[in-house]
Amino acid sequence: xxxxxxxxxxxxxxxxxxxxxxxxxxxxxxxxxxxxxxxxxxxxxxxxxxxxxxxxxxxxxxxxxxxxxxxxxxxxxxxxxxxxxxxxxxxxxxxxxxxxxxxxxxxxxxxxxxxxxxxxxxxxxxxxxxxxxxxxxxxxxxxxxxxxxxxxxxxxxxxxxxxxxxxxxxxxxxxxxxxxxxxxxxxxxxxxxxxxxxxxxxxxxxxxxxxxxxxxxxxxxxxxxxxxxxxxxxxxxxxxxxxxxxxxxxxxxxxxxxxxxxxxxxxxxxxxxxxxxxxxxxxxxxxxxxxxxxxxxxxxxxxxxxxxxxxxxxxxx
Amino acid sequence: xxxxxxxxxxxxxxxxxxxxxxxxxxxxxxxxxxxxxxxxxxxxxxxxxxxxxxxxxxxxxxxxxxxxxxxxxxxxxxxxxxxxxxxxxxxxxxxxxxxxxxxxxxxxxxxxxxxxxxxxxxxxxxxxxxxxxxxxxxxxxxxxxxxxxxxxxxxxxxxxxxxxxxxxxxxxxxxxxxxxxxxxxxxxxxxxxxxxxxxxxxxxxxxxxxxxxxxxxxxxxxxxxxxxxxxxxxxxxxxxxxxxxxxxxxxxxxxxxxxxxxxxxxxxxxxxxxxxxxxxxxxxxxxxxxxxxxxxxxxxxxxxxxxxxxxxxxxxxxxxxxxxxxxxxxxxxxxxxxxxxxxxxxxxxxxxxxxxxxxxxxxxxxxxxxxxxxxxxxxxxxxxxxxxxxxxxxxxxxxxxxxxxxxxxxxxxxxxxxxxxxxxxxxxxxxxxxxxxxxxxxxxxxxxxxxxxxxxxxxxxxxxxxxxxxxxxxxxxxxxxxxxxxxxxxxxxxxxxxxxxxxxxxxxxxxxxxxxxxxxxxxxxxxxxxxxxxxxxxxxxxxxxxxxxxxxxx
Numbered sequence: 001x002x003x004x005x006x007x008x009x010x011x012x013x014x015x016x017x018x019x020x021x022x023x024x025x026x027x028x029x030x031x032x033x034x035x036x037x038x039x040x041x042x043x044x045x046x047x048x049x050x051x052x053x054x055x056x057x058x059x060x061x062x063x064x065x066x067x068x069x070x071x072x073x074x075x076x077x078x079x080x081x082x083x084x085x086x087x088x089x090x091x092x093x094x095x096x097x098x099x100x101x102x103x104x105x106x107x108x109x110x111x112x113x114x115x116x117x118x119x120x121x122x123x124x125x126x127x128x129x130x131x132x133x134x135x136x137x138x139x140x141x142x143x144x145x146x147x148x149x150x151x152x153x154x155x156x157x158x159x160x161x162x163x164x165x166x167x168x169x170x171x172x173x174x175x176x177x178x179x180x181x182x183x184x185x186x187x188x189x190x191x192x193x194x195x196x197x198x199x200x201x202x203x204x205x206x207x208x209x210x211x212x213x214x215x216x217x218x219x220x221x222x223x224x225x226x227x228x229x230x231x232x233x234x235x236x237x238x239x240x241x242x243x244x245x246x247x248x249x250x251x252x253x254x255x256x257x258x259x260x261x262x263x264x265x266x267x268x269x270x271x272x273x274x275x276x277x278x279x280x281x282x283x284x285x286x287x288x289x290x291x292x293x294x295x296x297x298x299x300x301x302x303x304x305x306x307x308x309x310x311x312x313x314x315x316x317x
Numbered sequence: 318x319x320x321x322x323x324x325x326x327x328x329x330x331x332x333x334x335x336x337x338x339x340x341x342x343x344x345x346x347x348x349x350x351x352x353x354x355x356x357x358x359x360x361x362x363x364x365x366x367x368x369x370x371x372x373x374x375x376x377x378x379x380x381x382x383x384x385x386x387x388x389x390x391x392x393x394x395x396x397x398x399x400x401x402x403x404x405x406x407x408x409x410x411x412x413x414x415x416x417x418x419x420x421x422x423x424x425x426x427x428x429x430x431x432x433x434x435x436x437x438x439x440x441x442x443x444x445x446x447x448x449x450x451x452x453x454x455x456x457x458x459x460x461x462x463x464x465x466x467x468x469x470x471x472x473x474x475x476x477x478x479x480x481x482x483x484x485x486x487x488x489x490x491x492x493x494x495x496x497x498x499x500x501x502x503x504x505x506x507x508x509x510x511x512x513x514x515x516x517x518x519x520x521x522x523x524x525x526x527x528x529x530x531x532x533x534x535x536x537x538x539x540x541x542x543x544x545x546x547x548x549x550x551x552x553x554x555x556x557x558x559x560x561x562x563x564x565x566x567x568x569x570x571x572x573x574x575x576x577x578x579x580x581x582x583x584x585x586x587x588x589x590x591x592x593x594x595x596x597x598x599x600x601x602x603x604x605x606x607x608x609x610x611x612x613x614x615x616x617x618x619x620x621x622x623x624x625x626x627x628x629x630x631x632x633x634x635x636x637x638x639x640x641x642x643x644x645x646x647x648x649x650x651x652x653x654x655x656x657x658x659x660x661x662x663x664x665x666x667x668x669x670x671x672x673x674x675x676x677x678x679x680x681x682x683x684x685x686x687x688x689x690x691x692x693x694x695x696x697x698x699x700x701x702x703x704x705x706x707x708x709x710x711x712x713x714x715x716x717x718x719x720x721x722x723x724x725x726x727x728x729x730x731x732x733x734x735x736x737x738x739x740x741x742x743x744x745x746x747x748x749x750x751x752x753x754x755x756x757x758x759x760x761x762x763x764x765x766x767x768x769x770x771x772x773x774x775x776x777x778x779x780x781x782x783x784x785x786x787x788x789x790x791x792x793x794x795x796x797x798x799x800x801x802x803x804x805x806x807x808x809x810x811x812x813x814x815x816x817x818x819x820x821x822x823x824x825x826x827x828x829x830x831x832x833x834x835x836x837x838x839x840x841x842x843x844x845x846x847x848x849x850x851x852x853x854x855x856x857x858x859x860x861x862x863x864x865x866x867x868x869x870x871x
Contacts, residue, residue, distance in 0.1 A: 056454075058604075077340040087455075089448065108456030109456045109457055110456075133870065
């Protein structure tokens with residue numbers, strides 16, 4: 001068995017219906033071992049449903065899902081020893097303390113590393129002796145985070161794990177996940193916080209209405225999209241406005257801004273240089289822009305992720 | 318990790334399949350300990366109360382019937398339709414064991430049935446509903462491990478209570494086989510309703526619906542065997558008795574013939590229910606019921622978007638359900654009242670315990686039945702009034718109060734819906750009762766008489782709701798539990814207080830028993846005025862405190 005060649009998560013054509021509602025409509029998702037994958041999509045796009053199928057607590061109606069090479073439903077018990085999960089909305093037993101809840105959840109995974117647990121309780125500034133009914137949402141979230149991050153799991157499945165955390169604790173979370181990623185653990189991070197995903201993830205999968213619309217490394221995705229350029233030209237835009245390869249052109253006196261495909265960037269920069277710009281700022285598309293582009297325009301229906309990426313580029317050009 | 322199959326080149330389709338038996342129960346021992354740890358106090362209370370009741374009632378009966386002559390005299394008159402209907406067909410009333418059976422068996426059976434239902438739902442569907450099962454199942458936990466741990470603990474409670482009842486009876490000097498049969502029949506009812514609760518928890522998707530569904534089955538089982546016991550020939554119940562799980566357990570005839578085989582039916586229903594529940598569980602998603610949720614309207618109508626509108630909408634299901642239950646009860650009682658009184662010996666001193674102070678047997682039975690409809694109406698009212706605490710405990714109250722709504726007005730609206738609809742149920746079932754009874758007697762004057770008897774319970778219903786109002790104000794964390802304890806104690810004392818040889822002052826201090834049992838006795842104003850004043854005080858004190866204290870979530 002070659003563990004390195006087995007993807008941590010491999011999902012193809014996943015379909016899930018709830019009555020008349022189709023929650024997943026042929027979703028694809030692949031996370032390699034050691035990869036930190038951002039999982040993005042608007043509310044109701046099917047992120048949590050996908051995660052519930054991967055956890056073996058919901059069943060797919062069609063399609064394939066493999067978790068660490070195993071069947072998430074049939075081999076749930078064996079697989080769950082090797083993964084850890086944090087939900088976005090943690091509900092705890094009101095009469096048990098946070099510390100008790102951490103130990104129960106850890107034990108059900110298969111044991112707890114006390115040193116590691118105590119270290120994380122310390123780092124997340126959690127009082128483990130308080131009854132769960134007195135915890136705020138953020139503190140309940142910390143309980144699930146400590147239980148998951150203290151484990152020796154090969155794969156972490158995190159569903160909006162930082163909802164309710166303050167920025168300080170978000171920072172602690174980012175640090176801990178980075179450490180785990182350095183140790184070669186795989187992570188699936190579903191999140192709405194773009195800064196968090198950009199900091200942590202090497203790749204992202206963007207889904208919409210139960211389908212994958214974009215998947216790849218962040219660097220690749222940025223190349224597929226246009227760079228924003230804003231420049232101050234003493235002579236104004238002039239003949240620049242006639243270039244066909246500039247998009248979203250806006251001129252305000254000497255200030256000119258536009259977007260340009262990466263492939264055309266060299267030609268455009270040469271043109272600009274001849275106009276002696278006083279200042280020039282070029283920014284690659286942010287994850288937020290990538291994300292919003294998918295939801296700002298109507299996309300044609302596509303069958304697979306690669307097709308979606310190409311199609312989105314085509315429609316954007 | 319040796320158990321893992323080699324990685325296939327292509328992912329295999331996620332087709333439904335059966336979980337290997339070992340993996341399905343992984344972590345079962347850990348989860349069993351966990352369920353015990355969460356519930357040990359509740360379990361201990363059930364054991365102490367139910368087993369303690371046996372010892373207490375035995376002692377009171379030993380004092381009440383000290384000689385064989387006194388027991389023989391009782392046996393000659395014990396078999397009355399009212400006793401048969403409420404506490405089961407009497408038999409063997411010439412022995413202390415038989416008398417113990419008559420006095421306490423049905424209370425134990427119904428109580429253990431509810432214990433199974435509420436405990437199983439609390440650790441089953443309720444856990445799933447609030448998302449904690451998902452957290453547990455994300456661990457290395459078999460599909461059925463949590464459910465099985467829950468079922469084992471709740472089943473273990475029945476076995477423990479049954480064994481302890483048997484041993485207690487033997488210790489008190491009763492015949493060994495009868496003692497064990499009594500314990501086993503009680504345990505059997507607990508196990509049978511464990512199976513029913515397990516099924517209800519799979520069919521519904523909320524804990525409230527699961528509890529309601531299983532409780533309805535328990536109520537129907539009680540009613541079916543009541544009809545069978547009333548239609549008995551001698552001390553053999555009608556065959557209808559076999560249509561009810563409680564009837565199966567009665568047919569074990571502890572301290573009588575001690576028939577053991579019906580225990581197989583009871584245990585079979587329990588295990589069968591759990592097995593079918595397990596099959597359903599392995600085919601569905603965590604959190605889902607069997608029936609998918611249907612979409613509802615995208616907008617709230619103007620009337621719904623108000624405090625009153627929301628209160629009524631949230632209670633709509635129970636309001637309709639309890640009203641139908643009350644009407645069915647009224648119809649049933651009205652139809653059988655005179656038939657029952659024909660069977661009853663008016664000189665029977667023990668029947669008097671149930672009849673209150675009525676001079677005529679028929680009036681006594683009518684009074685008893687009217688009280689039974691009042692119990693149904695009050696049960697709705699108490700359940701509905703606890704919604705105030707439920708809304709607070711779940712955190713749903715805070716966003717409502719963040720609107721321009723006063724706390725007092727919000728709470729009062731909910732309490733008025735509870736009390737108001739309780740009164741509607743009371744009066745409507747009294748009216749149906751009166752119409753059915755008048756028809757059977759060919760006497761239209763019975764309608765206003767019975768209606769008057771029903772309305773006399775309005776103050777006591779307001780007191781029972783007032784208990785919830787008071788507790789919600791002062792003891793929010795215990796409010797729901799204690800409300801039901803008070804309600805249950807009021808019902809048991811009003812029904813069986815005289816049988817338990819409780820002093821009259823104690824009996825009359827409870828709200829249902831304090832109400833004059835019209836038409837058997839005069840409608841006196843004094844008790845009703847006192848009850849109304851008590852209700853007013855409870856409501857006022859409870860609301861004042863609710864306005865002044867901090868809101869606390871569960």
